Amino acid sequence: MTGKKLIDMILLGVMMLATLAVVGLFYYTEKMYKKPPIDENAEKTALLNSVDAKAIPTFFKVDKMTVSLVPRNEAANSRMRWLEIEMHLVLFDAADNELMKASLPIVQDRIIDITSKMGPDELNSLSGKILLEDRLKREINKAMKKPVVKNIFFASFIVQ
Known part of the structure; x- marks a missing residue:
């Protein structure tokens, strides 16, 4: 990397933190977060009410x-x-x-x-x-x- 041990450790820590954040976000969106089911009648009514x-x-x-x-x-x-x-x-x-x-x-x-x-x-x-x-x-x-x-x-x- 740069050759200086302190700067290399800081860069490694930042990259590790970014990697963990991306993996955590991926895990949350795929495994933990559940989208609410779509109510077609409510969506249709809202659409018709919003249109002239x-x-x-x-x-x-x-x-x-x-x-x-x-x-x-x-x-x-x-x-x-x-x-x-x-x-x-x-x-x-x-x-x-x-x-x-x-x-x-x-x-x-x-x-x-x-x-x-x-x-x-x-x-x-x-x-x-x-x-x-x-x-x-x-x-x-x-x-x-x-x-x-x-x-x-x-x-x-x-x-x-």
């Missing part, structure tokens, strides 16, 4: 629907086109979920009415889907007589 209720969106699923589309050209050889659509409506308030369940036939009517007036080429484009989403939100909120739908997510969107 508006941060967790409420979804309302509209089941798969098939809507016939009006062909743009009325030629005799134009074939009939269909839109198969399934969507999830994001609601402003969780309390509106019951209102949406009770008004599901009105919502489905608005979906059929709006989508059937759009052409297949229009629905296949990105701008057409954005326009459809905007029209659906506006018409559903108008039918509910208050803002209920915040956003719409399409789970299935097939034009045949």
